[in-house]
């Protein structure tokens with residue numbers, strides 16, 4: 001039998017090989033859990049190997065040394081090569097493979113086709129009629145045209161009902177007139193809008209006969225297909241540098257009474273007839289499908305960002321030696337410190353948990369998408385609630401985990417050589433895009449309040465909120481009864497979420513009964529409401545993790561995942577325990593038990609720590625991190641990496657003659673006086 005950890009190679013740093021030799025599970029079989037099938041895990045590695053053989057696809061130099069213009073150019077250069085050879089070189093079959101290919105070749109900082117794939121194509125697939133698909137979708141899929149999704153404006157992103165861009169129907173010419181009447185009505189933020197795209201699905205407020213019908217989607221050609229020059233009545237450009245994600249040209253767009261044909265409104269579900277008659281869609285929010293699409297996939301992208309940072313931090317912690325635990329022995333790997341383990345391991349468990357919760361969410365999304373094609377909309381509310389909560393909780397916890405990973409690398413974590421700060425910058429955009437986190441938690445809260453009301457009225461609720469009408473124990477049974485598949489833990493999470501949901505509900509009801517208008521009462525309860533949403537979502541994540549572990553067949557994989565689940569449940573419960581202590585559901589003695597289980601878990605995870613992150617099978621090319629190198633040879637490569645600094649091109653910089661020398665000369669002259 002070969003090594004269980006598949007990353008072991010001759011010549012690697014002995015400290016990291018020592019870690020890998022301790023693995024109790026086959027890392028490639030674990031990858032099959034993370035990526036949902038052995039075939040998917042195999043394909044990732046095949047694609048990585050194919051890319052490594054193509055010299056033009058390698059980074060010209062480490063990305064942190066490129067200027068913004070160079071980053072934009074480098075991403076476009078690679079997209080060009082990739083598009084030419086997508087099928088013959090690497091034979092990409094589906095969205096997951098394409099995503100992986102992009103991560104390896106280009107990375108997370110963006111590329112000219114990012115929004116084209118993430119939103120433009122999905123919105124056409126979901127909302128264009130067959131005729132419109134023939135006109136735009138097939139051209140888009142062949143990359144004859146490049147598009148984006150232009151919804152957010154300078155003045156409004158969260159409140160879509162107040163978008164200022166108007167699409168006014170002109171019955172006489174059978175056209176819509178698209179207009180940005182104010183500075184704040186300019187589209188602001190859409191990815192790749194600035195310089196790359198020549199088409200956009202523009203979301204604008206539909207006006208027919210002076211009546212406001214709310215946001216609708218329109219296809220707009222922005223630039224000439226040959227010269228790429230903006231078309232008349234269109235002003236378009238880049239919004240400038242951002243805290244990260246700078247290979248992407250997020251843009252602005254001003255439309256000046258631009259006329260487009262009536263048939264440019266996406267009309268699969270909703271219609272404006274020639275005479276201006278408006279035909280409603282089967283569900284009022286069907287046009288929000290592109291956002292739901294991205295939200296449904298965000299758990300997996302966040303899991304990936306978190307796992308990338310942890311791979312870097314855990315590998316580095318296994319070769320970084322500093323300080324002693326036993327003064328008579330050599331300096332230890334920093335991974336031996338319990339504080340380091342406590343800082344990193346719970347986030348490893350979260351990365352796995354997000355991936356498993358993500359797989360369930362994508363399954364539900366695919367079902368709803370199929371239903372919607374035939375006009376069936378029953379599960380849309382469930383999906384919206386689930387994805388709203390998950391996008392908020394997962395992005396926030398990912399942000400925490402990446403920052404802990406960075407700090408766990410000490411000083412070198414702060415260098416771009418770690419690349420963690422770039423990953424952080426890219427990932428935390430997710431707290432804002434696709435719905436600001438608080439706004440989305442409040443969307444879930446609407447759903448939870450409806451369910452709570454139904455339960456109070458004696459109705460039985462089912463599905464994601466079924467636990468609200470299930471029997472509850474007054475006291476948690478953790479450490480009070482033999483544990484069966486973490487049942488006592490999951491019931492405790494249920495209790496905590498249920499209590500908070502009803503607490504928020506009662507508070508809201510009390511205010512409403514006192515005569516406060518609903519919107520004011522809602523605002524005064526909104527912190528409690530967002531807490532309810534977070535607890536409900538964290539329960540779902542824990543349940544999804546437990547369901548996955550339950551379904552695993554391979555003994556060693558199951559055992560290793562079970563260890564992570566054990567850590568996850570104890571760590572997360574401690575994080576939210578105050579809710580259960582408040583009403584005596586948990587007592588101090590049980591808290592001690594949970595804490596000691598957490599510490600025991602850290603010890604159990606420790607020998608497999610490197611293997612848990614190796615199982616994500618993230619190649620050096622995609623990690624782009626000196627600290628996270630697979631071979632563990634960090635120090636000599638840190639020195640090599642610094643040689644790329646343009647400041648090192650000469651020993652003496654011009655600023656010396658210009659500013660520093662005069663400064664010192666004058667100081668010396670003054671001291672001689």
Ligand SMILES: CCCCCCCC(=O)SCCNC(=O)CCNC(=O)[C@H](O)C(C)(C)COP(=O)(O)OP(=O)(O)OC[C@H]1O[C@@H](n2cnc3c(N)ncnc32)[C@H](O)[C@@H]1OP(=O)(O)O
Pocket residue numbers: 114118149151152157158159160161191285288289291292294380381384432433434435436439443446447
């Ligand atoms: C690689 C990196 C890629 C990055 C890509 C980033 C791209 C982007 O960011 S694109 C822009 C994303 N923008 C957003 O997400 C905007 C966020 N805002 C919204 O989605 C909406 O304004 C929202 C949902 C908050 C409120 O919508 P609004 O139409 O005012 O509805 P609202 O009055 O609150 O709710 C009405 C009902 O519709 C329901 N509803 C809202 N959205 C949906 C939906 N998508 N599906 C089903 N039901 C929905 C609500 O639950 C509510 O139901 P109920 O009345 O039963 O409680």
Ligand SMILES: Cc1cc2nc3c(=O)[nH]c(=O)nc-3n(C[C@H](O)[C@H](O)[C@H](O)COP(=O)(O)OP(=O)(O)OC[C@H]3O[C@@H](n4cnc5c(N)ncnc54)[C@H](O)[C@@H]3O)c2cc1C
Pocket residue numbers: 115149150151152155156157158159188189190191245250429432433434435436437438439442
């Ligand atoms: C990296 C990145 C990429 C993006 N890509 C695109 C794109 O491709 N296409 C596109 O159209 N857009 C894009 N966006 C825009 C993005 O979708 C919006 O910025 C986002 O939806 C948040 O809206 P906002 O900026 O209006 O925030 P605001 O709503 O102004 O948020 C400011 C504060 O107000 C609070 N707030 C607002 N409303 C409420 C409320 N009802 N209740 C309680 N609190 C509230 C928020 O919680 C937040 O704290 C992108 C943004 C980023 C950062």
